[in-house]
Amino acid sequence: xxxxxxxxxxxxxxxxxxxxxxxxxxxxxxxxxxxxxxxxxxxxxxxxxxxxxxxxxxxxxxxxxxxxxxxxxxxxxxxxxxxxxxxxxxxxxxxxxxxxxxxxxxxxxxxxxxxxxxxxxxxxxxxxxxxxxxxxxxxxxxxxxxxxxxxxxxxxxxxxxxxxxxxxxxxxxxxxxxxxxxxxxxxxxxxxxxxxxxxxxxxxxxxxxxxxxxxxxxxxxxxxxxxxxxxxxxxxxxxxxxxxxxxxxxxxxxxxxxxxxxxxxxxxxxxxxxxxxxxxxxxxxxxxxxxxxxxxxxxxxxxxxxxxxxxxxxxxxxxxxxxxxxxxxxxxxxxxxxxxxxxxxxxxxxxxxxxxxxxxxxxxxxxxxxxxxxxxxxxxxxxxxxxxxxxxxxxxxxxxxxxxxxxxxxxxxxxxxxxxxxxxxxxxxxxxxxxxxxxxxxxxxxxxxxxxxxxxxxxxxxxxxxxxxxxxxxxxxxxxxxxxxxxxxxxxxxxxxxxxxxxxxx
Amino acid sequence: xxxxxxxxxxxxxxxxxxxxxxxxxxxxxxxxxxxxxxxxxxxxxxxxxxxxxxxxxxxxxxxxxxxxxxxxxxxxxxxxxxxxxxxxxxxxxxxxxxxxxxxxxxxxxxxxxxxxxxxxxxxxxxxxxxxxxxxxxxxxxxxxxxxxxxxxxxxxxxxxxxxxxxxxxxxxxxxxxxxxxxxxx
Numbered sequence: 149x150x151x152x153x154x155x156x157x158x159x160x161x162x163x164x165x166x167x168x169x170x171x172x173x174x175x176x177x178x179x180x181x182x183x184x185x186x187x188x189x190x191x192x193x194x195x196x197x198x199x200x201x202x203x204x205x206x207x208x209x210x211x212x213x214x215x216x217x218x219x220x221x222x223x224x225x226x227x228x229x230x231x232x233x234x235x236x237x238x239x240x241x242x243x244x245x246x247x248x249x250x251x252x253x254x255x256x257x258x259x260x261x262x263x264x265x266x267x268x269x270x271x272x273x274x275x276x277x278x279x280x281x282x283x284x285x286x287x288x289x290x291x292x293x294x295x296x297x298x299x300x301x302x303x304x305x306x307x308x309x310x311x312x313x314x315x316x317x318x319x320x321x322x323x324x325x326x327x328x329x330x331x332x333x334x335x336x337x338x339x340x341x342x343x344x345x346x347x348x349x350x351x352x353x354x355x356x357x358x359x360x361x362x363x364x365x366x367x368x369x370x371x372x373x374x375x376x377x378x379x380x381x382x383x384x385x386x387x388x389x390x391x392x393x394x395x396x397x398x399x400x401x402x403x404x405x406x407x408x409x410x411x412x413x414x415x416x417x418x419x420x421x422x423x424x425x426x427x428x429x430x431x432x433x434x435x436x437x438x439x440x441x442x443x444x445x446x447x448x449x450x451x452x453x454x455x456x457x458x459x460x461x462x463x464x465x466x467x468x469x470x471x472x473x474x475x476x477x478x479x480x481x482x483x484x485x486x487x488x489x490x491x492x493x494x495x496x497x498x499x500x501x502x503x504x505x506x507x508x509x510x511x512x513x514x515x516x517x518x519x520x521x522x523x524x525x526x527x528x529x530x531x532x533x534x535x536x537x538x539x540x541x542x543x544x545x546x547x548x549x550x551x552x553x554x555x556x557x558x559x560x561x562x563x564x565x566x567x568x569x570x571x572x573x574x575x576x577x578x579x580x581x582x583x584x585x586x587x588x589x590x591x592x593x594x595x596x597x598x599x600x601x602x603x604x605x606x607x608x609x610x611x612x613x614x615x616x617x618x619x620x621x622x623x624x625x626x627x628x629x630x631x632x633x634x635x636x637x638x639x640x641x642x643x644x645x646x647x648x649x650x651x652x653x654x
Numbered sequence: 655x656x657x658x659x660x661x662x663x664x665x666x667x668x669x670x671x672x673x674x675x676x677x678x679x680x681x682x683x684x685x686x687x688x689x690x691x692x693x694x695x696x697x698x699x700x701x702x703x704x705x706x707x708x709x710x711x712x713x714x715x716x717x718x719x720x721x722x723x724x725x726x727x728x729x730x731x732x733x734x735x736x737x738x739x740x741x742x743x744x745x746x747x748x749x750x751x752x753x754x755x756x757x758x759x760x761x762x763x764x765x766x767x768x769x770x771x772x773x774x775x776x777x778x779x780x781x782x783x784x785x786x787x788x789x790x791x792x793x794x795x796x797x798x799x800x801x802x803x804x805x806x807x808x809x810x811x812x813x814x815x816x817x818x819x820x821x822x823x824x825x826x827x828x829x830x831x832x833x834x835x836x837x838x839x
Contacts, residue, residue, distance in 0.1 A: 515818065589728070
């Protein structure tokens with residue numbers, strides 16, 4: 149008999165296994181402005197043909213000021229073409245030579261353009277997956293304008309089933325580089341697998357689902373993401389019955405707290421594809437799961453499903469109550485709609501980084517100081533100005549104030565925290581953190597923010613606020629160098645943050 | 655405030671199939687001194703950039719060629735931060751090529767506002783000749799910056815106030831599991 153029920157479930161959009169990174173680089177070829185095919189640009193993107201000539205004229209800035217309506221089209225062309233003096237190397241696409249199967253060597257293909265005489269000589273790939281990150285490099289033998297580099301991953305560098313992210317850097321002998329972020333889902337070689345993840349599950353290496361207490365309904369809610377991956381060349385249909393069990397202790401060896409089943413119809417996994425879905429378990433007061441969460445004890449969730457051909461799939465995940473803190477995300481100055489979207493994607497990614505260490509967000513409050521009101525505070529010029537901003541503005545709640553400014557012009561810094569730890573009260577010159585937004589123009593000409601970098605930048609400064617000093621351990625979130633940070637937080641850091649006044653454990 | 659007596663023990667972290675580590679494999683690039691120098695430059699650009707204990711690196715004429723390459727790298731978001739830091743660094747170098755690059759980025763209406771404002775600040779007083787034009791720039795952020803500088807960079811201190819709610823509604827509501835996700839509860 150179970151008091152817990154599956155309150156809802158739904159399929160969520162799954163990216164193709166060979167383009168799995170949600171915030172991966174956009175594949176596009178880069179052409180020289182001087183010889184780009186204007187008609188092709190017009191056909192492909194519908195841009196005004198005049199903008200190509202305007203950009204080629206050498207008077208683009210003056211002309212575009214007179215015709216601001218042409219600027220969006222000009223930004224698109226500018227984003228897809230290089231100027232003669234730039235002579236860039238540009239990775240246009242990264243892919244794998246066929247599907248990547250678990251435990252099996254594979255090859256990455258890196259398509260690129262090189263506009264200089266200098267040779268591209270090294271390809272370097274940093275791999276993020278469920279384990280520790282590692283690097284694979286290869287010499288590049290290419291010599292043409294449009295070329296291809298291959299990077300072999302051998303027996304020692306095979307990966308298990310699950311998401312993996314590859315940051316590829318090409319280095320040219322004159323020091324020019326190009327960087328591309330690509331993700332893949334490593335498919336099961338056996339060839340069908342079920343994996344469970346926490347809600348969202350976009351950060352590689354996440355392993356715990358969280359129990360959320362919802363005061364309004366006096367229930368604990370457990371959200372679990374299901375991923376079924378198919379390494380076979382034919383689609384697979386799943387039977388509708390899904391069986392679930394929550395165990396106190398190891399599955400099969402501890403005490404079964406509650407169990408049940410529900411019907412989920414219409415699940416089909418495409419050939420070499422991935423299917424994702426999310427289910428919410430609602431546990432009212434008095435249920436075994438509620439009581440176990442209330443005692444702050446871990447549980448193991450076991451899910452069993454079967455394919456229509458009879459194959460049985462089982463997966464498990466730990467469920468636990470997490471520490472939680474809230475953030476006030478304060479946009480300072482102008483943000484475009486795509487920058488707004490990227491900012492909150494970064495906040496969501498930061499949540500997942502902290503959830504890897506069993507700390508989650510209990511709230512995200514969205515705030516805005518518009519450009520006219522913010523005045524000087526849109527750009528952080530000095531420590532005094534940073535602290536003036538904290539003193540002048542705050543949000544009267546028990547969340548960390550996170551100011552996202554247009555730019556840091558203070559000695560090359562890109563973020564700061566009011567104190568280590570910051571106060572668990574508002575008012576004064578220490579109650580908040582600030583980061584710069586770090587924008588770029590994407591291949592469609594839209595103003596964007598680098599989600600992965602911003603997630604770590606905000607997470608790093610909030611880490612200071614919750615009591616963390618810099619720590620130069622490989623892949624740690626608190627490394628002082630922005631370029632080498634990762635999503636790791638160790639248990640000592642968890643213990644340091646635990647007593648902060650803004651951190652709750654309930 | 656969480657009670658330390660409730661501190662959970664360190665949790666068991668499941669081991670991925672095949673173990674937690676894979677060996678890295680590197681190419682010997684000692685013969686490519688410029689590539690080695692570029693890697694060091696990127697590391698210096700991003701080192702100690704958190705203002706907590708931060709001491710950002712200094713740059714000089716020896717770095718100029720590579721900084722110009724880094725600032726020309728405008729095609730991917732993954733290098734946006736390096737590019738912005740490189741624009742900052744150009745401000746430290748008294749050289750015509752550095753100044754020209756900063757002017758080019760600062761005045762290009764097709765560039766991202768962040769890059770333009772960084773370049774304008776890096777130019778310092780050399781940007782004054784641009785201010786009247788930039789005050790009417792098509793970019794709202796750049797125009798506001800120029801008007802603020804023309805006004806003498808006023809800092810209007812105010813009585814401590816509450817930050818207003820953000821009324822913006824974007825397409826960002828679909829964060830599965832996020833606490834701003836309205837699927838919760």
